[in-house]
Amino acid sequence: MANTKDNTTKTRIAAVGDIHVREADQGKWEEFFREVSQKADVLLLCGDLTDTGRATEAEVLAKELKSCSIPVVAVLGNHDYEREQQGDIRQLLLQENINMLDGDSVVIGNVGFAGVKGFGGGFDKAMLGMFGEQKMKEFVQEAVDESLKLDGALARLDSEHVDIKKVVLLHYAPIKATVVGEPEQIFPFLGSSRLAEPINRREVEAVFHGHAHIGTLEGETSKGVKVFNVSKPILEQQGYEYPFYILEV
Numbered sequence: 001m002a003n004t005k006d007n008t009t010k011t012r013i014a015a016v017g018d019i020h021v022r023e024a025d026q027g028k029w030e031e032f033f034r035e036v037s038q039k040a041d042v043l044l045l046c047g048d049l050t051d052t053g054r055a056t057e058a059e060v061l062a063k064e065l066k067s068c069s070i071p072v073v074a075v076l077g078n079h080d081y082e083r084e085q086q087g088d089i090r091q092l093l094l095q096e097n098i099n100m101l102d103g104d105s106v107v108i109g110n111v112g113f114a115g116v117k118g119f120g121g122g123f124d125k126a127m128l129g130m131f132g133e134q135k136m137k138e139f140v141q142e143a144v145d146e147s148l149k150l151d152g153a154l155a156r157l158d159s160e161h162v163d164i165k166k167v168v169l170l171h172y173a174p175i176k177a178t179v180v181g182e183p184e185q186i187f188p189f190l191g192s193s194r195l196a197e198p199i200n201r202r203e204v205e206a207v208f209h210g211h212a213h214i215g216t217l218e219g220e221t222s223k224g225v226k227v228f229n230v231s232k233p234i235l236e237q238q239g240y241e242y243p244f245y246i247l248e249v
Contacts, residue, residue, distance in 0.1 A: 009109060009110040010248050010249065011041050011108070011109040011110055011111045011165075011248070011249055012042075012247075012248050013040060013041070013042055013044060013111070013246070013247045013248070013249060014036045014039060014040035014042070014043045014044065014244040014245065015043070015045075015046060015169070015208040015228065015245050015247070016043075016044070016045065016210075016230050016231075016232055016235065016243055016244040016245065017045070017046030017047050017077070017208070017209065017210020017211065017229075017230050017231045017232065018046075018047070018048040018210045018213060018231045018232045018233065019045065019049060019061075019232055020048055020049075020050065020079065021049060021050055021051060021057050021058075021060055021061040021064070022050075022051045022052075022057055022060070023054070023056050023060060025060050025061075026063070026064075029061070029065075029067070030064055030067040031067075032242055032243075032244075033067040033068035034067050034068075034069075035242045036070070036242065036244050037067075037068050037069040037070045039242075039246060040070060040244075040246060041070055041071075042070055042071045042073060042109070042111070042113075043068060043070055043071070043072045043073070043244070044072075044073050044113070044169045044208050044230075045073070045075075045098075046074075046075060046077070046169050046170065046171055046209050046210040046230055047074075047075050047076055047077025047078070047080065047117060047170070047171025047209075047210050047211065048078065048079040048080065048171065048210060049061055049074060049076065049077065049079075049089065050079060050080050050089060051079060052079065052083065053079055053080050053081060053082030053083040053084075053089070054083055054085060055085045055088035055089055055092060057089075058088070058089040058092045058093060059092060061093070062092050062093055062095070062096045062098075065093075065096055065098065066096070071099065071108050072097075072098045072099065073098075073099040073101060073106060073108070073113045073115065074093065074099065074100055074101070074115075074169075075100070075101050075102065075115040075116060075117050075169055075170065075171055076090065076100075076102070076117050076171065077117065077171035077210065077211060078117075078211070090102075099113070101113065101114065101115030101116065101153070101169065102115070102116060102149070103116055103149030103150070103152055103153050104153055105153040105156055105157050107157070107161055107164060110164055110165060110249075111164060111166070111167050111205075112157040112161055112164045112165070112166050112167070113166075113168075113169060114150060114153035114166065114168050114169075115150075115153070115168065115169040115170065116149045116150045116170060117146065117170070117171045117172065118143075118146050118150075118170040118171055118172030118173075118191060118192065118209070119142045119143040119145075119146045119172055119191075119192060120139070120143065120172060120189040120190060120191060120192055121139070121140055121142075121143035121188060121191075121193075121194060122192060122193070123175065123179075123187060123191065123192070123193045124176060126187070126188070127192065127193050127194070128140050128143075128188060130144075143192040143194045143195070144194060146172075146192075146194075146195065147194040147195050147197060147198060150168065150170075150195060150199075151198035151201075154166060154168070154198055154199075154202040154204070155202070158202065165205040165249050166202060166204045166205055167204065167206050167207070167208070167249065168199055168204050168207045168208070169207075169209070170191075170195060170207065170208070170209040171210055171211050172190065172191040172192065172195065172209060172211050173190055173191030173192075173195075173209050173211060173212060173215070173227070173229065174191060174192070174193065174195035174196040174199055174207060174209065174221065174227060175191070175193065175196055175219050175220070175221055175227050176193075176219075177216060177219025177220070177227070178215050178216050178217070178218070178219040178227050178228070178229035179191060179211075179212040179215040179216070180216045181212070181214045181216055182212050182213075182214055182215055190211055190212045190215070191209070191211065191212075196222070196225075199221055199225055200221050200222065200223040200225060204225050205225075205249050206225065206226045206227075206228065206247055206249065207221075207225060207226070207227040208227075208228050208230050208245075209227070209228075209229055209230070210229065210230060210231040210232075212229055212231060212234075213231050213233040213234065214233065214234070214237075215229045215231065215234060216229060216234075217229055217230075217234055217235075217238060217245075228245055230244070
């Protein structure tokens with residue numbers, strides 16, 4: 001959808017992560033997608049779209065999404081990579097006109113959405129560095145690469161569009177605050193501060209992620225960018241009847 005270039009326009013963004021759709025979920029999500037279509041202008045799915053990374057689970061999700069009448073933007077999560085079928089999962093959803101982002105961006109209304117899966121590596125002073133065994137360097141490099149992909153997507157939005165607000169969707173967390181509640185020992189596997197660098201520098205409006213099922217709903221980066229952990233279990237714990245978070249930008 002073309003940018004409206006109208007600063008008074010507001011876009012209602014609904015977001016949820018970790019829906020973990022299973023093969024037995026036929027019919028389970030239709031009411032959810034109809035409800036979100038009534039409440040929002042766009043739906044963000046923040047990874048772990050499938051439960052065990054099977055393409056057959058993505059087929060179920062694609063069918064359920066036919067009940068959704070608003071644009072959908074999504075990234076994959078670690079569960080979607082479990083069986084090395086992530087390419088098939090992505091293609092099945094692309095065929096249903098789902099905007100699948102992996103270092104890509106899309107403009108809907110007055111908002112430009114940029115997305116990557118992200119990766120682990122830890123936060124702040126506890127962030128892992130590029131030192132030691134080759135396998136450790138490869139782990140850190142994955143987080144660096146995801147951060148660079150995100151920066152590239154945001155840069156393209158900056159160069160190709162004016163007067164839009166930028167929103168980022170991830171699976172892994174870019175800050176520690178929204179994973180607090182999880183065991184501290186696993187923080188390095190829940191996200192990386194490297195993701196926050198382009199978010200801060202590119203003047204992003206808001207960030208949505210999932211992955212940390214018992215983390216914290218809301219936090220912010222060191223530059224004050226709002227970050228929301230919209231993992232479905234967190235939203236359910238917060239008492240949302242339909243587990244999606246709404247933000248108007």
